[in-house]
Amino acid sequence: MKRRLMVTGADGFVAGSILGQADETWEISALALNEVPYQRPGLDWQVFDMRGTERLRSVFKDARPEAVIHTAAMADIDFCEEHKDIAEAVNVGVTREVARLCREHGAKMIFLSTDTVFDGTKGMYAESDCPGPLNFYAETKVRAEQAVQEEAGAWIITRLSLVMGLPVIGAGNSFLAKTIAALKAGREVGFPDEEIRTPVDVITLGRAFLELAAGDFTGYLHLAGCDRLNRFAMAQHIAERLGFSRDLVHVKNPSAIPGRAPRPRDASLDNRKARATLATPMRTLDEALDLVLAEK
Numbered sequence: 634m635k636r637r638l639m640v641t642g643a644d645g646f647v648a649g650s651i652l653g654q655a656d657e658t659w660e661i662s663a664l665a666l667n668e669v670p671y672q673r674p675g676l677d678w679q680v681f682d683m684r685g686t687e688r689l690r691s692v693f694k695d696a697r698p699e700a701v702i703h704t705a706a707m708a709d710i711d712f713c714e715e716h717k718d719i720a721e722a723v724n725v726g727v728t729r730e731v732a733r734l735c736r737e738h739g740a741k742m743i744f745l746s747t748d749t750v751f752d753g754t755k756g757m758y759a760e761s762d763c764p765g766p767l768n769f770y771a772e773t774k775v776r777a778e779q780a781v782q783e784e785a786g787a788w789i790i791t792r793l794s795l796v797m798g799l800p801v802i803g804a805g806n807s808f809l810a811k812t813i814a815a816l817k818a819g820r821e822v823g824f825p826d827e828e829i830r831t832p833v834d835v836i837t838l839g840r841a842f843l844e845l846a847a848g849d850f851t852g853y854l855h856l857a858g859c860d861r862l863n864r865f866a867m868a869q870h871i872a873e874r875l876g877f878s879r880d881l882v883h884v885k886n887p888s889a890i891p892g893r894a895p896r897p898r899d900a901s902l903d904n905r906k907a908r909a910t911l912a913t914p915m916r917t918l919d920e921a922l923d924l925v926l927a928e929k
């Protein structure tokens with residue numbers, strides 16, 4: 634018997650890893666804004682803007698998903714700050730509608746929120762810590778989390794740390810791919826040294842989401858790696874690991890970047906609950922790099 638899964642934002646970075654790793658026991662309804670040239674048996678693409686409620690309703694009715702992994706979002710922090718109407722409509726409005734449809738169809742909703750819901754004054758945030766968003770993107774994610782709790786029946790709200798990896802399907806917005814391309818071309822790359830994260834790799838995330846879709850867990854879960862470091866140190870580590878000079882990586886002062894929305898100083902996440910809950914292991918940065926580079 635096949636299990637029915639819906640993945641939204643299916644042309645995105647994280648969703649590509651879910652789709653690429655799902656075996657054929659999954660019948661997948663993949664909702665995307667753009668066409669993706671990837672096909673396999675049991676995968677049904679539906680290409681449309683999710684802000685159109687009627688189409689979304691009819692896709693749910695046809696697909697009858699048992700679980701929905703809702704990755705679709707406006708995920709660019711600075712874009713959201715400049716385009717608040719679009720960010721609100723997609724990140725909050727669409728999420729609320731997906732949550733309602735999940736309840737109507739008895740589907741478990743798995744939502745992707747972010748480490749940046751926290752204000753960054755404390756670091757190593759646990760699931761029970763209170764959000765304190767510093768930018769509009771994070772505000773929409775906090776409102777979306779509330780909408781999921783209010784509207785969905787069974788739900789999982791995951792908060793992801795910075796996602797690291799290479800696109801599995803499609804292009805994806807990968808800072809690792811951009812960093813490797815720049816370093817290969819001998820170009821310098823700059824990253825802030827005051828933004829601390831617990832990076833998680835995209836392959837591990839794909840596995841974790843499939844495990845959550847198949848399992849019984851409900852509630853909040855932080856999906857994060859085991860190393861806590863700033864973005865500059867992370868880039869230096871990656872450069873060295875790939876055989877490039879650390880000197881190609883320099884510190885970039887975020888306040889010198891025009892139009893950059895505020896970010897939390899230390900948005901690191903405590904992953905102890907994920908490690909206790911999931912069979913999928915959370916990884917160190919080196920283990921994560923091994924995994925994403927081996928998969929290419």
Ligand SMILES: NC(=O)c1ccc[n+]([C@@H]2O[C@H](COP(=O)([O-])OP(=O)(O)OC[C@H]3O[C@@H](n4cnc5c(N)ncnc54)[C@H](OP(=O)(O)O)[C@@H]3O)[C@@H](O)[C@H]2O)c1
Nearest residue numbers: 642644645646647666682683705706708745747793795796
């Ligand atoms: N990547 C990270 O470091 C990170 C960290 C924390 C949390 N997250 C969260 O994790 C989720 C996945 O992130 P990601 O990196 O995979 O982002 P992504 O690559 O931008 O994927 C999101 C997808 O949603 C699509 N989308 C946007 N508006 C839509 C609409 N109106 N209708 C249908 N689809 C729409 C996007 O299409 P377009 O590309 O055409 O806009 C994109 O394909 C997001 O919810 C994000 O907020 C990501």
